[in-house]
Amino acid sequence: MNYREQFDQISTFLAPLKKMWENEILCLYPNDLDCFNTEWMRQLASLNEEELWQVDCHANYSVLKESEFAKWIETIQELSIIEQSQKNKTTDLPDWAFNKVKGKKRHEILILAEVFKKIQDAKPFSHLVDIGGGVGHLARIMAHYKGIECISLDINEEFQKFGTKRMEKYPRPSGAKEVSFITHDFTEELEGDLTKKIFSKDSFSLGLHTCGPLANRHIDCAIRNETRGLLNFGCCYNRLDPKTDINLSSHAQENGLRGLNHFSFTLATRGHSSMNFEDFKHKRRVKNYRYALHLFLHDEMGIKGLTPVGDSHQRDYWASFSSYAQKKLDGKEIKYDWSSDQFDEFYSSKETQETLDKLFYANIIRWQLGRILELYILLDRVLYIQEQGKTPQLLKFFDEELSPRNIGVLFTE
Numbered sequence: 001m002n003y004r005e006q007f008d009q010i011s012t013f014l015a016p017l018k019k020m021w022e023n024e025i026l027c028l029y030p031n032d033l034d035c036f037n038t039e040w041m042r043q044l045a046s047l048n049e050e051e052l053w054q055v056d057c058h059a060n061y062s063v064l065k066e067s068e069f070a071k072w073i074e075t076i077q078e079l080s081i082i083e084q085s086q087k088n089k090t091t092d093l094p095d096w097a098f099n100k101v102k103g104k105k106r107h108e109i110l111i112l113a114e115v116f117k118k119i120q121d122a123k124p125f126s127h128l129v130d131i132g133g134g135v136g137h138l139a140r141i142m143a144h145y146k147g148i149e150c151i152s153l154d155i156n157e158e159f160q161k162f163g164t165k166r167m168e169k170y171p172r173p174s175g176a177k178e179v180s181f182i183t184h185d186f187t188e189e190l191e192g193d194l195t196k197k198i199f200s201k202d203s204f205s206l207g208l209h210t211c212g213p214l215a216n217r218h219i220d221c222a223i224r225n226e227t228r229g230l231l232n233f234g235c236c237y238n239r240l241d242p243k244t245d246i247n248l249s250s251h252a253q254e255n256g257l258r259g260l261n262h263f264s265f266t267l268a269t270r271g272h273s274s275m276n277f278e279d280f281k282h283k284r285r286v287k288n289y290r291y292a293l294h295l296f297l298h299d300e301m302g303i304k305g306l307t308p309v310g311d312s313h314q315r316d317y318w319a320s321f322s323s324y325a326q327k328k329l330d331g332k333e334i335k336y337d338w339s340s341d342q343f344d345e346f347y348s349s350k351e352t353q354e355t356l357d358k359l360f361y362a363n364i365i366r367w368q369l370g371r372i373l374e375l376y377i378l379l380d381r382v383l384y385i386q387e388q389g390k391t392p393q394l395l396k397f398f399d400e401e402l403s404p405r406n407i408g409v410l411f412t413e
Contacts, residue, residue: 001083003386003394004251007379010079010372011257021267021373022259025363026294026306036362040069044361053280056364058371073368080371082407085395088114093145097170101137107402108208109138115231115397117146119204123412125228126202129153131186131210131218135163138208139179140170149177151198155185187217199225204412207232209405212239216248219381219409223388229412233397235405237265237377249383256380267366268373274401284360285317289324291359292347296325297334300346307332321347374407381409 014021019028019035028035044052047063054060064070091114098106116128126149130139133152140163142148154160160181167179186195199205199221207218207230215234222230240246242265247256275283290309297303309328316324322343329336338346346352378394385392390411398406 003379003382010376018259020366021264021369022261024263025359033362036365041361043069053277057275076372080375082394082396085397104402108398109141111397113146125204129198129203129205131207134159143179144173144176147175147177151180151182153182153184157183186221196225199227201226202228204228205230209233209235211236213245216245232409233405237268240265249380249387251383252380267370288356289317291356293325320344
């Protein structure tokens, strides 16, 4: 696949949509919502709650029929095509091998076990480094059942002590290899002696859901130490610093997007996660309350701009709006003279409800850009690796329903 061409196509598509992805919806209220196509907003308004849910979580676009909106989404899907890694039949393991391992993690481990076994058979490496390995579930299964020596690397010594104790409880199958727990933050010592020993020339490393800039540090570490290869899965893009952690490749620096920020990275992080219908209804309720509070601050109190108010307990969003709003305003020490009845009347008014609907439809449209923004970030990393003389691949590994962050950056020597 020509990653540079795909990167350029995505950049070209996203550039004129900058107002959408560089701003949260509330940042655009009240004057800049015109960046959202009026006809698309009307189309969403014509859908029932279940149909809106299907569009919002990318489950079913047939309700949009042969519309320009549907064609726009189809373009996004075409630009977001990523090759599927070769699926190998996963080996059944005893249930007790996954004691206290959740379903998502079990799914990921079973797939990665076959991936690394295949790599080891084709291009042998001395050991696998599991970055952020925690209590060592993945390292234990790789070592015990796939015969791959592992180092479980983490900065949390308590996790590793617990993992070491648990390791002693599991029977070792014939041919099992060793697991070493090392407490080490390689991001603070990219070129230190311990880092070089862990990430030796014959090693292979895994970063499974490396948060924010940790993915970039993992890539740099593997390249600097000339390791046998790496497999990295990014996540928590909202932790990236737009000044240092994006547009890593020379090509992106010359031809990439400008204006990527915390809002863009948050969209890339959250815009591609599945949800059931109940989750969708709760999401809409949360946004309605947050949006209504913003309308009150902006229209009634003259407080412009976005006022961060933080998350609330789930039950707060299903109490009265007055209860939610007063709690938030009191927490921010914002003085007000409205009664509970006035807050509730404001929220339930026809004008407010119509505005809340408009904001929510705009959010659904914006939400469609989450995956393609994630791919922009990942393709930039791939181009950066290419510029270092490597031959990386960008592949889908996991079932999207179980593990939405399912795209890995892989290179082997």
